Amino acid sequence: MANDTLEGNRLSAIPRQHLSHAGLVRAVEGTLADFLASQIASLDTIDPALGGFARTARDLVLAGGKRLRPTFAFWGWRGVAGPAASPEALLPALGALELMHTFALVHDDLMDGSATRRGRPTAHKVFEARHGTRFGSSAAVLVGDLCLVWADQLLARTPVPATTLLEVRTRYDRMRIEAIAGQYLDVLGETDPSAWSVDRALLVARHKTASYTVHWPLDYGLALAGVDDPEVAEAYRVYGATVGEAFQLRDDLLGVYGDPAVTGKPASDDLRTGKPTALLMLARRLATPAQLSELDGASLERKAQVVAETGAPARVEEMIRVRVTEGLTALASAPIDPEARAALIELATTATQRPA
Known part of the structure; x- marks a missing residue:
């Protein structure tokens, strides 16, 4: 056809x-x-x-x-x-x-x-x-x-009809507000990283990245179709939140260990600015007193080595795996077109296992 x-x-x-x-x-x-x-x-x-x-x-x-x-x-x-x-x-x-x-x-x-x-x-x-x-x-x-x-x-x-566009606009506005809220918390965290936590870093990831990268775009697409389906919306919400967080966790790893020639961004920007990402908060939680001292005062190259030595990158990899699994589970039973389901399964991998 x-x-x-x-x-x-x-x-x-x-x-x-x-x-x-x-x-x-x-x-x-x-x-x-x-x-x-x-x-x-x-x-x-x-x-x-x-x-x-x-x-x-x-x-x-x-x-x-x-x-x-x-x-x-x-x-x-x-x-x-x-x-x-x-x-x-x-x-x-x-x-x-x-x-x-x-x-x-x-x-x-x-x-x-x-x-x-x-x-x-x-x-x-x-x-x-x-x-x-x-x-x-x-x-x-x-x-x-x-x-x-x-x-x-x-x-x-x-x-599209005005009523449909109004529903789309509602999602769009929510998306923008959550992105700005997450960005503010991100900036706030840099003022006193020692007072931050893994949970708060994940809150930032949920709003700054997950909501406007995956969750709300999916819901925005649902609204563009002019469809009000709570079951699909819930599946999109769970998939969006979990895959979106996994996307940011991958970004945290790339921010320290990514190849600038591939990512297009400078290496170790997060270490340079002291951004309290989930990766760095985990590293501080797992670090020995000697490692903590180096995280506070060593060169950027040595800090990246210390983060790896704490085992934090492996923990983050596991967090990514768990979140992607949860998102795909939510999608599995959602009443959506099979090709769309297959594309979203592929996108979950593309977004969370990327080199850049």
Whole structure:
């Protein structure tokens, strides 16, 4: 049966059940490129400098990445919409999630003082190279703000009934609030890491990462389908919370042991900033007095070695395994389309066993 799959921001006639991740990504990025071109043109008419500013924002949005949030939202929708439904109307809503994600990344990089993202200079570093540190920080804040406004504008263009869009918007707003709440707790933890705990680090992971990477995008997709199914919503909630936490736990490990050539980010950023991640909180809990002393005063390279010697990375690997198992168990009995279930099972592995 010939249906459609996404290609660029168009649909081409090949079986929809064979929709690839690459096809979905091309569709979302095509939608973003078209939307951003019109926004840049509008700002160019005010002042050429604004057009240049908007082009920098566009380059950050389209610089690559895993596109996990629109992917989870798509399969959340597909789980209840089924293989016969056309995904074309979803594209603005899926693109909005990437604009929101760019907002979060730009601000997060500025707060963390990170120099690179996706193998390229971060927004504040791009602007700093032009007019100095203060300008770089100020311009990065504005780029993040602009991306968040653009996300609102693009979401509003989603051609679904007003009642459906209102339900989608409710999830979108909750997603943003939880991400900002988690980010605040993340920043707060850096002020006194010794007073933090593994449980509080996991609370940060649940809000800063899990809710806006997996849980709410899935529920957002469910709302886009115009479906109110408490059983599916609960399965998505459990899967989203557990796989989302596992995603952040993997990120904690990559933040210390990841290869910058693969992750696109500097090594040991979390050790440098003293971010109280679950990994580092576990290391402190398991450390001997001598190891604690080194965690407080050794070089970054030695700190990474000490963390490994405490056994904390192995504990985190087990936490990831337990959470993924719990999420897949919740999904197993959910009344969703079998292909969507298979895709979400694969995504759980992709998101939590990744090298970057």
